[in-house]
């Protein structure tokens with residue numbers, strides 16, 4: 440994020456709008472999660488049990504572990520083939536816990552089926568992670584340089600690194616939507632959720648996907664702003 444450089448302009452406004460959307464999205468995720476974590480699922484199974492059932496039914500060689508940390512600590516680790524669930528999801532017997540656990544198994548199924556966007560995302564992660572951590576320093580270096588072709592080159596390198604991080608966020612979108620689509624199909628087909636519970640599961644997964652959309656929007660707005668700053672310094 441970059442605020443306060445070059446005064447208030449239309450790109451700054453764009454970043455603020457994107458920021459407001461992302462705040463709204465994360466508020467919605469918490470709201471749906473809290474709402475459906477109070478709704479017990481009909482079969483009374485925990486997130487961890489649901490994950491193990493789906494792993495077994497899909498013949499996957501994947502383990503289920505309890506993750507450290509908060510509500511968004513849930514993830515699938517392709518390197519160790521592990522579904523990690525936060526305590527609320529691991530032990531929870533709600534519609535929300537079941538949905539999140541099934542979503543993470545959705546990633547494990549993607550991995551087992553060689554789903555290309557996931558493979559690309561995993562391979563690209565180290566580069567994107569380095570680039571997202573480093574671009575700010577290089578950009579600040581460009582600001583110190585002031586104007587001229589030297590500064591322009593430094594800004595360009597920083598912007599390309601920022602764009603690498605943004606590309607990672609964009610690849611994340613199809614990966615996340617597909618994992619949720621698989622989770623909903625699995626929960627229905629394997630009889631984990633009744634038909635009247637699917638609506639709640641869809642609401643939880645849809646709002647979780649919205650945070651990724653919001654993050655990507657923020658990234659696009661920031662990229663435009665960085666390009667504008669570089670342009671003004673040329």
Ligand SMILES: [Zn+2]
Pocket residue numbers: 542543546614615618
């Ligand atoms: Zn996911």
